[in-house]
Amino acid sequence: MEVIQDTRPLIALLAPFVGVVGIVWAGEKRANLRETITLLTGIFQASVVLSMIPLVLADNVIEFHVWQIFTNVPLLLRVDGFGITFAAVASVLWIATSLYSIGYMRGLHEHAQTRFYTFFAISMSATMGVAFSANLLTIYFFYEMLSVSTFPLVTHMQNKEARTGGRTYLSYLLFTSLCLLLPALSWCYVWLDGGAVTMDFLADTGKISFFSSHTQLVLLLLFTFGFAKAGLMPVHSWLPNAMVAPTPVSALLHAVAVVKVGVFCVIRVYSDVFGIDLLRGLDGERIMIWIACATILISSLIALSQDNLKRRLAFSTIGQLGYVVLGATLATKQGMGGAVLHIAMHACGKITLFFCAGAIFVASGKKYVSQLRGLGRKMPFTMGAFLIGSLSVIGLPPLGGFISKWYLALGALDGGYFWVVVVLLVSSMLNVFYLLPVAVTAFFRDRDEEEDEDGKGMKEAPWQCVIPLTCTALGCFGLFFFSDVLLQLAGLGH
Amino acid sequence: MRKLAVAVVVLTGGLLLYAATDFAAWGDPESPASDSDVSKHFIAETGVDTEVPNMVTAVLADYRGFDTMFETVVIFIAGIAILAILKLTGKDATKTPGKRKDEVDDAPDLIVTHTVRLLVPIIQLFAFYVLAHGHVSPGGGFQGGVIMGASFILVALAWDLPRAMDRLSVDRAILLAGVGILIYAGIGLLAMFLGGEFLDYAELSTIFPVSREMARYHAMLGVEIGVAFTVTTVMFAIYASLSSKGRLEGGL
Amino acid sequence: MSENSIALIFACPLFGAVLCTFLGGAKRALCHPVAVVSLGGALWGGIETLRRVVASESHEISYLLGGWTLDSYPRGVGIEFRADLLGTLIMLVVIGVAFLVALYSKLTVSEETPEKEGPFYTLFLLQVTGLAGICLTGDAFNLYVLIEVAALTGYGLIAMGSARAAAATFNYVILGTIGASFYLLGVGYLYMKTGTLNMVGIQEVIVQQDLADSATMQVAFVFIGLGILIKMAFFPFHAWLPNAYSHAPTSTSCLLAPLVTKVMIYVMIRMTLTVFGVDFSFEETLWTKLLPWLVVVAIVCAATMALAQRDLKKMLTYLIVAEVGYMVGGVWIYNYYGLVGSIFHVISDACMTLCLFLGAGIILRKVGTSHFDGLKGLFRRMPLTMTGFFVGGFSIIGLPPTCGFFSKWYLITGGMLAERWEYVVALLFSTMVMVVLFFRLIERIHLAVKESGEEFGHGHGDLDLPENETRFDEAPLSMLIPLLLSAAVVLLIGIYNQDVVNLVESFLEPLNLPKGTDR
Amino acid sequence: MFGEDGGLLRELLVERFNYCIYVVLLLIGLYAMIAKNNLIKKLIGMSIFQTAIILFYVSLGVKEGASIPIYKPEHDPHGHHAEDHADHKPKDANASSSASADAHDDHHEVQALTDEQTRQYANPLPHVLMLTAIVVGVATLGVALAVVQRIYRAYGTIEEDEVMKAIMEESQGIPSTKGSPKSKKGASKKRKAKKA
Numbered sequence A: 001m002e003v004i005q006d007t008r009p010l011i012a013l014l015a016p017f018v019g020v021v022g023i024v025w026a027g028e029k030r031a032n033l034r035e036t037i038t039l040l041t042g043i044f045q046a047s048v049v050l051s052m053i054p055l056v057l058a059d060n061v062i063e064f065h066v067w068q069i070f071t072n073v074p075l076l077l078r079v080d081g082f083g084i085t086f087a088a089v090a091s092v093l094w095i096a097t098s099l100y101s102i103g104y105m106r107g108l109h110e111h112a113q114t115r116f117y118t119f120f121a122i123s124m125s126a127t128m129g130v131a132f133s134a135n136l137l138t139i140y141f142f143y144e145m146l147s148v149s150t151f152p153l154v155t156h157m158q159n160k161e162a163r164t165g166g167r168t169y170l171s172y173l174l175f176t177s178l179c180l181l182l183p184a185l186s187w188c189y190v191w192l193d194g195g196a197v198t199m200d201f202l203a204d205t206g207k208i209s210f211f212s213s214h215t216q217l218v219l220l221l222l223f224t225f226g227f228a229k230a231g232l233m234p235v236h237s238w239l240p241n242a243m244v245a246p247t248p249v250s251a252l253l254h255a256v257a258v259v260k261v262g263v264f265c266v267i268r269v270y271s272d273v274f275g276i277d278l279l280r281g282l283d284g285e286r287i288m289i290w291i292a293c294a295t296i297l298i299s300s301l302i303a304l305s306q307d308n309l310k311r312r313l314a315f316s317t318i319g320q321l322g323y324v325v326l327g328a329t330l331a332t333k334q335g336m337g338g339a340v341l342h343i344a345m346h347a348c349g350k351i352t353l354f355f356c357a358g359a360i361f362v363a364s365g366k367k368y369v370s371q372l373r374g375l376g377r378k379m380p381f382t383m384g385a386f387l388i389g390s391l392s393v394i395g396l397p398p399l400g401g402f403i404s405k406w407y408l409a410l411g412a413l414d415g416g417y418f419w420v421v422v423v424l425l426v427s428s429m430l431n432v433f434y435l436l437p438v439a440v441t442a443f444f445r446d447r448d449e450e451e452d453e454d455g456k457g458m459k460e461a462p463w464q465c466v467i468p469l470t471c472t473a474l475g476c477f478g479l480f481f482f483s484d485v486l487l488q489l490a491g492l493g494h
Numbered sequence B: 001m002r003k004l005a006v007a008v009v010v011l012t013g014g015l016l017l018y019a020a021t022d023f024a025a026w027g028d029p030e031s032p033a034s035d036s037d038v039s040k041h042f043i044a045e046t047g048v049d050t051e052v053p054n055m056v057t058a059v060l061a062d063y064r065g066f067d068t069m070f071e072t073v074v075i076f077i078a079g080i081a082i083l084a085i086l087k088l089t090g091k092d093a094t095k096t097p098g099k100r101k102d103e104v105d106d107a108p109d110l111i112v113t114h115t116v117r118l119l120v121p122i123i124q125l126f127a128f129y130v131l132a133h134g135h136v137s138p139g140g141g142f143q144g145g146v147i148m149g150a151s152f153i154l155v156a157l158a159w160d161l162p163r164a165m166d167r168l169s170v171d172r173a174i175l176l177a178g179v180g181i182l183i184y185a186g187i188g189l190l191a192m193f194l195g196g197e198f199l200d201y202a203e204l205s206t207i208f209p210v211s212r213e214m215a216r217y218h219a220m221l222g223v224e225i226g227v228a229f230t231v232t233t234v235m236f237a238i239y240a241s242l243s244s245k246g247r248l249e250g251g252l
Numbered sequence C: 001m002s003e004n005s006i007a008l009i010f011a012c013p014l015f016g017a018v019l020c021t022f023l024g025g026a027k028r029a030l031c032h033p034v035a036v037v038s039l040g041g042a043l044w045g046g047i048e049t050l051r052r053v054v055a056s057e058s059h060e061i062s063y064l065l066g067g068w069t070l071d072s073y074p075r076g077v078g079i080e081f082r083a084d085l086l087g088t089l090i091m092l093v094v095i096g097v098a099f100l101v102a103l104y105s106k107l108t109v110s111e112e113t114p115e116k117e118g119p120f121y122t123l124f125l126l127q128v129t130g131l132a133g134i135c136l137t138g139d140a141f142n143l144y145v146l147i148e149v150a151a152l153t154g155y156g157l158i159a160m161g162s163a164r165a166a167a168a169t170f171n172y173v174i175l176g177t178i179g180a181s182f183y184l185l186g187v188g189y190l191y192m193k194t195g196t197l198n199m200v201g202i203q204e205v206i207v208q209q210d211l212a213d214s215a216t217m218q219v220a221f222v223f224i225g226l227g228i229l230i231k232m233a234f235f236p237f238h239a240w241l242p243n244a245y246s247h248a249p250t251s252t253s254c255l256l257a258p259l260v261t262k263v264m265i266y267v268m269i270r271m272t273l274t275v276f277g278v279d280f281s282f283e284e285t286l287w288t289k290l291l292p293w294l295v296v297v298a299i300v301c302a303a304t305m306a307l308a309q310r311d312l313k314k315m316l317t318y319l320i321v322a323e324v325g326y327m328v329g330g331v332w333i334y335n336y337y338g339l340v341g342s343i344f345h346v347i348s349d350a351c352m353t354l355c356l357f358l359g360a361g362i363i364l365r366k367v368g369t370s371h372f373d374g375l376k377g378l379f380r381r382m383p384l385t386m387t388g389f390f391v392g393g394f395s396i397i398g399l400p401p402t403c404g405f406f407s408k409w410y411l412i413t414g415g416m417l418a419e420r421w422e423y424v425v426a427l428l429f430s431t432m433v434m435v436v437l438f439f440r441l442i443e444r445i446h447l448a449v450k451e452s453g454e455e456f457g458h459g460h461g462d463l464d465l466p467e468n469e470t471r472f473d474e475a476p477l478s479m480l481i482p483l484l485l486s487a488a489v490v491l492l493i494g495i496y497n498q499d500v501v502n503l504v505e506s507f508l509e510p511l512n513l514p515k516g517t518d519r
Numbered sequence D: 001m002f003g004e005d006g007g008l009l010r011e012l013l014v015e016r017f018n019y020c021i022y023v024v025l026l027l028i029g030l031y032a033m034i035a036k037n038n039l040i041k042k043l044i045g046m047s048i049f050q051t052a053i054i055l056f057y058v059s060l061g062v063k064e065g066a067s068i069p070i071y072k073p074e075h076d077p078h079g080h081h082a083e084d085h086a087d088h089k090p091k092d093a094n095a096s097s098s099a100s101a102d103a104h105d106d107h108h109e110v111q112a113l114t115d116e117q118t119r120q121y122a123n124p125l126p127h128v129l130m131l132t133a134i135v136v137g138v139a140t141l142g143v144a145l146a147v148v149q150r151i152y153r154a155y156g157t158i159e160e161d162e163v164m165k166a167i168m169e170e171s172q173g174i175p176s177t178k179g180s181p182k183s184k185k186g187a188s189k190k191r192k193a194k195k196a
Helices: A008-026 A031-051 A053-057 A081-107 A113-131 A136-154 A160-191 A213-226 A238-244 A247-274 A276-281 A285-304 A309-329 A333-364 A380-394 A400-415 A418-444 A449-454 A463-481 A483-489 B002-020 B037-050 B055-063 B065-086 B110-135 B141-158 B161-167 B170-193 B201-206 B212-243 C002-023 C028-055 C085-112 C117-136 C140-159 C163-194 C199-209 C215-231 C240-247 C250-275 C278-283 C287-308 C312-332 C336-367 C383-397 C403-417 C421-446 C477-495 C497-511 D008-015 D017-035 D039-060 D081-088 D125-155 D160-173 D181-195
Strands: A002-005 A060-068 A074-079 C060-065 C079-084
Touching: A008 A031, A008 A060, A008 A074, A008 A113, A031 A053, A031 A081, A031 A113, A053 A060, A053 A081, A053 A483, A074 A081, A074 A136, A081 A113, A081 A247, A081 A333, A081 A463, A081 A483, A113 A136, A113 A247, A136 A160, A136 A247, A136 C421, A160 A213, A160 A238, A160 C403, A160 C421, A213 A247, A213 A285, A238 A247, A238 A309, A247 A276, A247 A309, A247 A333, A285 A309, A285 A418, A309 A333, A309 A400, A309 A418, A333 A380, A333 A400, A333 A463, A333 A483, A380 A400, A380 A418, A380 A463, A400 A418, A400 A463, A400 A483, A463 A483, B002 C215, B002 D017, B037 B055, B037 B212, B037 D125, B055 B065, B055 B212, B055 D125, B065 B170, B065 B212, B065 C079, B065 C117, B065 C140, B065 D125, B110 B141, B110 B212, B141 B161, B141 B212, B161 B212, B170 B201, B170 B212, B170 C002, B201 B212, B212 D125, C002 C028, C002 C060, C002 C117, C028 C060, C028 C079, C028 C085, C028 C117, C079 C085, C079 C117, C079 C199, C085 C117, C085 C250, C085 C336, C085 C477, C085 C497, C117 C140, C117 C250, C140 C163, C140 C240, C140 C250, C140 D125, C163 C199, C163 C215, C163 C240, C163 D017, C163 D039, C163 D125, C163 D160, C199 C250, C215 C250, C215 C278, C240 C250, C240 C312, C250 C278, C250 C312, C250 C336, C278 C287, C287 C312, C287 C421, C312 C336, C312 C403, C312 C421, C336 C383, C336 C403, C336 C477, C336 C497, C383 C403, C383 C421, C383 C477, C403 C421, C403 C477, C403 C497, C477 C497, D017 D039, D039 D125, D039 D160, D125 D160
Parallel strands: A002 A060
Antiparallel strands: A060 A074, C060 C079
16 A cells, blocks of 8 residues: 555645635625536536545555644545545535535525535535544544534524524534543543554554453444434434425435535444454444444334425435444444445435435425325426435445445344344335335325316426436446446455 | 621631741741841842842832832822723713712811911921932832822812812823833833843943942932822822712812 | 843833823823834734743743842842743733734724723733733732732723623622732742742742641642632632623723633642642642532533523623633643643633624624624624634634634543543533533524524525614724634634644643653 | 640730731621621721731731841941941951941942841831732722722612612613613612602
């Protein structure tokens, strides 16, 4: 493995900030210019990230030293396979979301759009930061930045509902990060050789064995629940509450960036701070598998009972995040790989579903599953994409979701947890039960007569909405057929 | 409140008495306070260093001159703060206050005014004496200044505030207080510009035809005069502000 | 001239103050520039001093006032200014904060205390003189005089405001005098036992004669400690602070709130480390056992009281009381990292409190009230001001990369290493309270929901706010620039925390404090 | 603590009489500052409190068999001794053994005092410190009186509980507008009228 010094991680990190300047400068009055800048920034960022993939595939890591936080701890950016997988997914999907939000925000005549785009860009910068972090403290910095910068997005509506949602959102995220994560971090940094160990993901994996196994378990719990963005039960309820945000936010941040930052951090801690070997030897590690499995099943059951489409998707997200954490807790190579893959696969599938939910809202103002009868004929593209997204999340070939679930199952068997495979199967069945009815209702149930009255003029959503969701739906296929690259980045390739 | 006060008092008293068990013997010449290098230096070497016979004055104005400068500043602050708190400005100032019930319009008493007329010059002369003689006997800027200030207050008491303010208006008093600070700090600064530390009076010997010791001796008189300026004027300003509730008219 | 840079630190504001008195009558408009210029001079002197201190071998400079130099006279004959790294850093913070407040104060002074610019700036500058002097003096009695200089100017500055402020000042006078007199009494005991007033001299005698067991010394320690705790508004003695600071004129609270309590904490650190010495303070007294628990009570109570406030300025004052608890705790958990955290927190807390109070002053001026009700939808009107205000808020919460994060990090670390879990828990508790407090504020500033929960508009698109509540209406530049500067300082101290901490560490290194990492 | 020829009582009351007085004064002052309701009484307490500390310092400076710290004529650098001694002292006498300042023809050389002579003078430092403390006390008292007067002007009373009551009424009566002095003064005037 070769270490290359390069500024590209930093450029990917700072590009959104340059974008922010442009966005604020263009402002509300020059809306077209503002949106163009957003799109260009997204494209630029994605291309910078993608340009690093060949280097990483050639078994290199890219590093950039930004600044010295403490005596021994630098703010270090490092691009490795895992990080770039996540970064690439997030930045590519940002382009789609940017386009989508033009249609969405204009379609609904939303207020304060400049603020929306500004904080969206800052959130993306923070996401890149997490993806490229080289040690725990760096991750913590960007993690907090993400929590704060998404708050104005969640409370975008500025009404009572937004206030309640925003309160829950922020209190969960900040309480866990400040009360669980911060003490855990300072515990690690100080007691390991008085700060000489920097918790670097590359160099200091497994150094935590310095502590007694008891302490290790406590730290494991602190870290897992400290990263509450991972949505593990019982610190999950911020996610359904965050659904008061405009749909682009829900789509990119609460299906891709924010929640994935959570599981990303958890995987980092499991695989690069503790390390697979140490984790396997840990007595209490089984608890984590139970928690992950419980999260998967319980959230799927709750999702069944939700009529609000976005809330149903939110609980589905919690369940899918459980898969990722599960993959990490299995402490096998396949399991970890499956977790990494599932980040990408689920991102693509779930963003499609959210895009569709938003497109339905823009076109018809419908929020509830029970209101969707007959909508499939009016909005064929949207509902078609919804079906594809659902199937991918359920995990059917030839869609991306299948591959990640496959590796997760392999990992479970490898680790000797046969019952976990059963849990995976059961939960896939539950996925079918709560996702497919949506598409079925839309396509095969006729509209009531009185509903036809107000739905006469209904047509497909604006093109800015339809194009992105079609693209991401196709992406679900694409990921299945071109999964070699991802497998290699996840460390499962040849 | 009372219970709390009793509790605090009992606790503090206990602490104080506990500390007293360990005090140095009463009047013991060997006690650390009396026997330390510093106090021995003050007693033995004041004459050598400054040629001032009154050690208290030498310690006050020279060895610990920096303390004394801020002591003067404290007095100055008191004057300014009282003015800032009480003085009525803007609309409030022009409003004529209603007469108090106990206020009487009688003319000043003949005996009192005549006595005061005789006394004031003597008091002021004495003030100068106390100020100037501070080097060799108890006295100095603070004491002289207070006596001087008292003479103005006496005028205000015997007649009324306006009459005293004819001689020293509060605005001018505050200006003069500032002048006092300027004299003190100015001497310090001058010493600094002449190459020494701040307040190193000995350096003044480079521009005055005296020895280093005598430079300290004379500079001490200079700063005492500065102190006297501030104390005199601020004492009067405090009296004037307090007695007239900040309106600076009438008074008691 | 360079060797006299220390003298500039107090001479510039002193002469500026006298000049302001002279100008106070006819040329009031000149007072503000005079104040700014003289503080600029002091700032230059301060930076020059810091440069020299860092460059010098022992990292400290002795400046013997009156020329009573150490090589020809015994130590303690004259008054010594000792600029070591700790004192110089805090002094620089004092002057820097004062400089920003002076810039900021132009409008508020002429509006809130009309025709009193002269007295205001005189007192203002003398306050700075006193506080900066406290940081540098090496003489225990001179410290008392300077404390009184700072206190008296403080009384004057606060009572200049409304009648309510005067009523609050009275409590301040009483408690402040008790505090200062206790300190004076303690110094008297010290003098009785050691025969000198010089801080280093006292320390030398304590070590030579092994005075640790002496009852008088123990009581002296208690009185000095109590006096300082009262002065810094440590929890049970905090009664004077919230009312005094929240009713004081804007510029006054902006100057006093960041500085006074912090400087007193510096005095406590100075007394424990330099005067009594590490061994005496931490090993021979009960304070290390007792005080962390008091700190826990203090932090929890102050944070809870802050939670109950519905007035911005009042809430901030309770936060100060809680922060005082942090710093006192950092000292008395008796740990190297705790002390680093405490000292760093003194610096960062001064900056972030400044930022918040400057912001609150602008809000008060714009909205006419600092009650929470007045805050709704302010972000739309004053985005820049509010951004500056938020930076201060984030720093108080302890979010990276603001300086508040780093100080909290060191404090938590110190608490953990000393195994003072109760302190760590109290810190985390109050962090949570601050999250609630500030996001409650941010929510109000950001959202357009009335206190009652009633909505203004209909969600999407229009918010139906009256015209004057949505118009872009930024604070005047003379107030906005200092606020943004202070916000920038909060961020910069965070980003360059390593440089500051290195200075603090090279001050603490020779003291051999327990590091607790060799488990 | 218990001397051989006397108990605790003798120790405290006779030998440390001043220390006892200062403790008593200090406590009286402290009590008044906390417990008294009248603001002026509180200030009186404050003055007593500060005076107690001054008494303590002055007691500290006491030195048995010493006089006030002003040079006696024979030690005075400018005193008559210069001429007196010049008459019967040879100029080349050993200067260090000289008990007093040696004198020369036109200008004299001042000598440091010996230990024996140093014993004759009390320590000047406590006196100097107390001069400062007195000044600070006066200044504080002055400012405090001004503050009390300001309170009286606004609320028409100097009883603490009544002031508190007035403040409570005021903060409830007037909604949370900026507390301009004018409105407050209006309220206080009304109250004054009521009292009358």
